[in-house]
Amino acid sequence: MSHPEVSAPARDPWVQRLMEPLLPPLTALLIAAVVGDLLILSFGQSPREVYRLLVDGTWGNAYGFGQVLYKATTLACTGLAVALGIRAGMFNIGAEGQLALGGFAAALVGLGLPAGTPAVLAIPLCVLAAGAGGSLAATVPGALKARYGASEVIVTIMMNFIVAALLNWLVATKVNVAESLHTPEIHAGAVPRLAEVFPAFHGSAANFTILVAIGLAVLVWWFLFRTRAGYELRAVGLQPDAAEYGGVNVGRTWWRTLLLSGALAGLGGINYVLGYKQYYEEGFAAGAGYLGIAVALVGRNHPAGVLVASLLFATLSQGALAVNALVPKQMLDVLTAVVIIAVATAVPEVQRLLRSLRGRQA
């Protein structure tokens, strides 16, 4: 599974610096390609044809690329949410529920505003609501972690199901369009599509929420690496006892981090609710919260890496629709899982190998 030849140029520090972040996705894609070939062949199709369709349908035309950008926007938000948590030593598995609640909150505010509210007022209000909604879903795990040291992994998973049931009840009985599982259309707060400025994207769901996602990545970078609170957050993630000894309030850092993480995931909800459909619909999160874990993992918990990784997983997700004519689209779900497993499994092995080779040279 490991390839000795990739270690050959490792002596050059410049190549080394570049390889470290690139190695995980490349190794993973290689392994995924092998599994993909097997699946394609088992369906009696030619791997070359399928991969050609995949590339054509995603990066090969403006519509497909717009869809990739659209999907990457949500994934960047949930990826940033998970990455921030991991930096503080916590696994936020609750991004799925936080994303859903954020989207719902944005829709509620958009419905509450009178029609004709100027966009400069309506959009920020809806965006704030999305962040607050995401944070709200994170209050329970945050408080229990800070107060009782309760495992955030367990509490956030359980919260996903609680939030899903709650939203299902609200949408089924309180705010819905008859015979559907979505809310009415919002009166104000719609985010314009990219196609309004770049006509080539016509028909794709890509919208200006992408600027929010990029802005959030910059903000998270600045917070993590340029502020005192971010420094404390990373210290807690590396060694909570040492951080506590150094005067950091660990419980408060956990609480604050989970709320911020929830807000980041919740902001992902505006991509669908404000930018695409203009209403909240049950199940719109569709696993983007869980995929955020993969995005953070491949992006090595760095905001820039998260943006790149979100493009990768968005490509796989959009590519599924492109190849559906030849092979079942679920093939790409399998490949997504293979990428995650490969990054979590093979990459540390490859890195260990590299390190041992480097050690021998030194």
Place this chain on the structure above:
Amino acid sequence: MSILAFLIQTLRIATPYLFAASGGVLSERAGVIALTLEGWMLTGAFCAALGSFYSGSPWLGVLAGVGGGVLAAALHALATIRYRADQVVLGIAINLMSVGITRFFLRLAFDSSSNSPRVPGFDWAGATEGNTTAGLGSLLASFSNPLVLVALLSLPTVWWILYRTPYGLRLRAVGEKPEAAASVGVSVARVRWLAVLGAGAFAGMGGAYLALEQHQFTDSMTAGRGFIALAAVIFGQWEPKRVALACLLFAAAETFQIRLQGLQLLPSQFVEMIPYVLTIIAVAGIVGRSRQPAALGRVTE
């Protein structure tokens, strides 16, 4: 509402929980997080439907289901034990993979994106539509499915393994203090491998029960049952007896909701929340102490 009918329905709903929770206890007590119960179950359900369809025998279906669960668990064990990958990440990935791969092979094997054709299950000759709904016929009918009995025995079996066998002693040691266990010559990796494969077998059997009971595999048919089983493991504080009670309690709440649907006492969504809310309360340790196996999720060299 007949008490007997209520109990029987509870038992039927509890059956997959009891199976998966048995696997959960086994795996988590050995220090491996059981986020994957859902995926193992789903794989098991698909393989059981496949096995039963092609062999015509539900028994071989169960065997195939167990095999599928073990296979999915082997992948988990290989990645987390042999290659020391993060258990939570792998858990999420394997759940995702199970959904994808069962759908892929559903298309490949049965050319359908929603369900398999009807497969043979455990049918009792006397269990016709008329007498399964009430009375003794129903009681006999539910026990005519041998898996219900096996499910009732599964957590006692896990208890017996944990507390009455040398392997169980090692397993508990590995879940609490792997370094100490290793220092007296216990192979941490081997103990964990066996526990995870066993967990996959139990979860696979739970999946097989679902598929054979409904006489078909349907897309994502486990529908979160693996997570309810995980909730039962945590709510039951990793003790087989308490976990069994938790499974029955959650199943009873569900039965209650189904049977009282007409009365509108509580929206069904709030009944759905019960296992998760109780689990959060248990984990927080607000009522009594809750302590997970000390080495849960920890990677060991």
